[in-house]
Amino acid sequence: MRSPSTLYPALEVLPRDLSAYRRGNVGVDYVHRFDSGRPGPHLLVNALTHGNELCGMVAATELLDSGVRPRIGTLTVSFANVAAYESFDRKDPYASRLLVHNLNRIWSPEWLDGPEDSPELRRARELRPVVAAADHLLDIHSTSQDVEPFWVYPGHARNAEVALAIARPAVHLVMPSGLGSGVPLIQYGKFGMPGGAGCALVVECGGHFLRASSELAVATAHAFLAHFGLIEPVRGPQPPAPPQRFELMRTYVVKTPQFRFAKPVVGFEVFAKDELIATDGAEELRAPCDGCTILMPARAPIVGREGVYLTRPMAS
Ligand SMILES: [Zn+2]
Structure with missing residues (x-):
């Protein structure tokens, strides 16, 4: 385990201007899709469900900047809550997590089809078809405290299988009955159903503003793509520790x-x-x-x- 963070975090990673990524190619801002033209799964790598969790932004921009193209299947890369991300203030770096609603608690018909309105609800409604189109989902997050990175996923065998195969991080938080405080992105639609299809994983990469969190986010995104054959297998920096599941x-x-x-x-x-x-x-x-x-x-x-x-x- 790493040592506890100080009260005021070191800001090793800061937001960058994402305006160049706004115009996507599926009719939804900040969503980019690459179809190999060959059979294979459709993967979604999503960043910034929480606006201050910068490691996902680093991983998503790395995929796009490096010109990643899937060998098989389809890859979609999305930045979810860019509006919250753009509210970043280094004097209060935790505040840009969300604007009104937690974008990771509203993926139920009650919220998505309900009467309320907020930047997060509008964005979730825009992203709904993007998430529904994916066969498998990696949602990249980070933690407010500088702790050991870990996976989070509903307790379906199809999720555990992929997280265990990717191996790093070694710690898993398994949710047999779901999150219990709203519906997160990884429980949307088929991903939340015991008899559903497709794996949906959150990776919590470590403290929000640490360089190491961004490095793990990039490595996990590559490993996720490689697991499903969309890119060549990647060698990890070191053999991972045995899994520890909670x-x-x-x-x-x-x-x-x-x-x-x-x-x-x-x-x-x-x-x-x-x-x-x-x-x-x-x-x-x-x-x-x-x-x-x-x-x-x-x-x-x-x-x-x-x-x-x-x-x-x-x-x-
Ligand atoms: Zn988060």
Whole structure:
């Protein structure tokens, strides 16, 4: 595990101007598609579902700048929440995650077909056919804390198979019952159905603004394409560690402004059964089992948003 980040993050990577990528070729801004003309799967590599998660932007621009062309099948590269990304302010680099709605919680018919409007809902509605057209999806994210990178995916065997085959990162967060706090992109339509088709993975590449996160994002995008045969196999820098898989037990959503963790946390802390993890007003959040491992503790808890994910190790 890496050491905890300081209160103010090092900004090793900064946003760059994406206006050159705005005009795509499928009628949706910031979406670029390359069809090999040969049979094969249609892969979607998506960046910037959260506007301040810069590593996905680095991977997507690298694919486009290098002139990637699939040997088989079709590749689509998309930048999701460019509006939030463009609101970046280095004095508050976490704020550009979203403008109004979390773009990674609204992929349900209730939101997509509902009456509300926001920049994120408009963008999700635009991107809907792009996501629906893909056979397999890689959604590139990063974490507010500088922790070990990990996969996140619904607990379908078809997802685990691909993440385990790509191998790096070695840590997996498996969601047997989905996210539990809204519908993320990787649970949209067929990707969310137990009997559905296609793999849909999030890769959390590490701290938002670290160069190492961008390097992992680029390597993971290449490995994803290579896994399905769209590009030549790529050799990793080192053999990956054996997989370490965690199962999501509960997504805790913050209820009061008094939410506090019982001790400073960054993620991957382990709690014994009944040990206090956090208090939320009068409510105590205690570990439901021994070995309870917390992931993605909120850096600045907000009422109605995720405070922490409670997981337990799975037998690998
Ligand atoms: Zn994210």
